[in-house]
Amino acid sequence: MQKKTFGLVDCNNFYVSCERVFNPSLLGRPVIVLSNNDGCVVSRSSEAKELGIPMGAPYYQQIGTVKEHNIAVFSSNYQFYGDMSQRVMNSLRMLVSNMEVYSIDEAFIRLDELPSNDLLEVAVHVREKIVQWTGIPTSFGIAPTKTLSKIANRVAKKKTKVGVFDIRDCSLQEQIMVNLPVGDIWGISHRWGTKLRSLGISTALQLRDANAKFIRKHTSVVVERIIYELQGLSCLDLENSSPRKNIMSSKSFGRLISDIESIEEALANYIARACEKLRNQNSKAQGIYVFLRTNPFQKTRPQYTNGATISFELPTSDTRRIMHEAKKLLRMLYRRGYHYHKCGIILLDLIPKNHIQNHLLVKPDSSDQDNLMKVLDNVNKVIGSETVFYLSQGTKNNWKMRSENRSPRYTTQWTELPHIS
DNA sequence: TCTGGGGTCCTAGGACCC
DNA sequence: TCTGGGGTCCTAGGACCC
Numbered sequence: 001m002q003k004k005t006f007g008l009v010d011c012n013n014f015y016v017s018c019e020r021v022f023n024p025s026l027l028g029r030p031v032i033v034l035s036n037n038d039g040c041v042v043s044r045s046s047e048a049k050e051l052g053i054p055m056g057a058p059y060y061q062q063i064g065t066v067k068e069h070n071i072a073v074f075s076s077n078y079q080f081y082g083d084m085s086q087r088v089m090n091s092l093r094m095l096v097s098n099m100e101v102y103s104i105d106e107a108f109i110r111l112d113e114l115p116s117n118d119l120l121e122v123a124v125h126v127r128e129k130i131v132q133w134t135g136i137p138t139s140f141g142i143a144p145t146k147t148l149s150k151i152a153n154r155v156a157k158k159k160t161k162v163g164v165f166d167i168r169d170c171s172l173q174e175q176i177m178v179n180l181p182v183g184d185i186w187g188i189s190h191r192w193g194t195k196l197r198s199l200g201i202s203t204a205l206q207l208r209d210a211n212a213k214f215i216r217k218h219t220s221v222v223v224e225r226i227i228y229e230l231q232g233l234s235c236l237d238l239e240n241s242s243p244r245k246n247i248m249s250s251k252s253f254g255r256l257i258s259d260i261e262s263i264e265e266a267l268a269n270y271i272a273r274a275c276e277k278l279r280n281q282n283s284k285a286q287g288i289y290v291f292l293r294t295n296p297f298q299k300t301r302p303q304y305t306n307g308a309t310i311s312f313e314l315p316t317s318d319t320r321r322i323m324h325e326a327k328k329l330l331r332m333l334y335r336r337g338y339h340y341h342k343c344g345i346i347l348l349d350l351i352p353k354n355h356i357q358n359h360l361l362v363k364p365d366s367s368d369q370d371n372l373m374k375v376l377d378n379v380n381k382v383i384g385s386e387t388v389f390y391l392s393q394g395t396k397n398n399w400k401m402r403s404e405n406r407s408p409r410y411t412t413q414w415t416e417l418p419h420i421s
Numbered sequence: 422t423c424t425g426g427g428g429t430c431c432t433a434g435g436a437c438c439c
Numbered sequence: 440t441c442t443g444g445g446g447t448c449c450t451a452g453g454a455c456c457c
Contacts, residue, residue: 034425035424035425035426036425036426037423037424037425038423039423039424039425040424040425042425042457056424056425057424058423058424059423059424060422060423060424061423061424063423076425076426078426102456102457103428103456103457104457105457106457186455186456187454187455187456188455189454189455189456190454190455191453191454191455192454192455219454220430220431220432220454221431221432222430222431222454222455244427244428244429245428245429246427246428246429247427247428248426248427248428249426249427250425250426250427251425251426252424252425252426255422295424296424297423297424309450342425344426346427401425402423
């Protein structure tokens with residue numbers, strides 16, 4: 001069997017780094033970026049981490065620290081971050097031949113075909129080029145499996161100056177793993193961490209040396225694979241990007257809503273977005289799931305959560321049709337007297353648009369429908385999103401999310417380009 | 422006042438068939 | 440008293456990721 005070598009390239013504090021590219025005054029300052037509705041802290045500069053702001057902390061609990069230390073705060077700006085992500089990934093694509101974009105800020109690569117002695121040099125070069133071309137600093141982990149490359153990356157980020165760490169050497173792996181809590185391994189989170197500790201396994205090294213079949217009995221095949229990966233046996237290869245199987249669009253309203261009209265309006269907007277994504281990947285949906293919920297954190301108010309699915313006779317990507325069906329589901333789910341916090345839609349069982357089987361009795365989307373959707377998508381792509389929208393999306397936007405500190409969309413909106421004076 | 426959004430994979434159990 | 444056994448498919452829910 002040929003020995004594999006993986007690299008993991010991971011952007012450092014990605015959202016914060018994006019903000020810093022176009023606003024260098026933020027360098028050296030503590031900076032945080034918030035989730036939608038300014039809810040939680042989702043990205044922190046190293047200075048902010050040192051001040052003890054935890055990942056995922058509710059923002060309102062951190063306001064004291066923010067004021068005290070003059071921390072720069074940004075609302076999420078996903079258009080901007082998404083565009084910066086593409087720049088990073090495109091840069092990487094120019095430098096390596098075999099890669100898998102794993103998330104908005106990381107990519108796995110295969111390094112086997114390169115001479116084994118050159119890998120450190122290659123990694124340093126890749127990092128330099130990415131920061132030069134995009135302004136985004138990255139960390140680089142090298143290892144014989146994906147799981148170990150995650151560990152290597154973590155060391156690169158925390159303990160090295162060059163931002164590269166090579167963990168191919170077995171005794172080095174042991175040195176790192178003996179001190180690595182089992183819950184910090186990629187794929188082991190709260191529940192399984194607790195379970196494994198109850199079985200007497202609290203470090204990565206103990207998990208590596210555990211009996212894989214025994215562990216599988218108490219957890220699942222996923223953890224069994226992790227054990228092999230820790231041993232250096234690669235079970236997870238690069239995955240080639242395939243179209244999404246589900247597309248979700250949901251958001252909390254930014255305030256509590258009781259009337260169904262406002263919820264319908266919000267849902268219509270989420271549907272419009274989801275369907276755009278659907279057509280963009282050339283798929284059609286075979287069903288939808290609509291859900292609605294109150295705010296689970298407000299324990300004193302009555303709680304209600306519900307969702308419902310409907311399958312279509314024939315797959316569709318027509319926003320109007322999906323809105324129509326979703327509205328029926330929403331009316332079914334809605335109960336008067338609750339204060340709602342969030343709703344959403346998931347487009348289910350997506351298939352390529354040209355793989356559709358005919359139906360004896362039901363007509364598929366007509367080419368007129370498809371063309372209309374294409375025209376709408378193009379107008380919104382070229383002139384700006386929501387240039388054309390559905391009346392059911394509303395004009396008042398009284399459910400729009402809070403976003404008080406959003407930076408300009410420097411790279412995706414003509415009116416928000418950075419100025420040089 | 423105030424706690425994100427968008428995904429994937431795996432498993433257990435029920436329905437159904439012969 | 441006493442009512443099969445084995446296979447597949449589907450779905451809901453649970454686990455994880457960033």
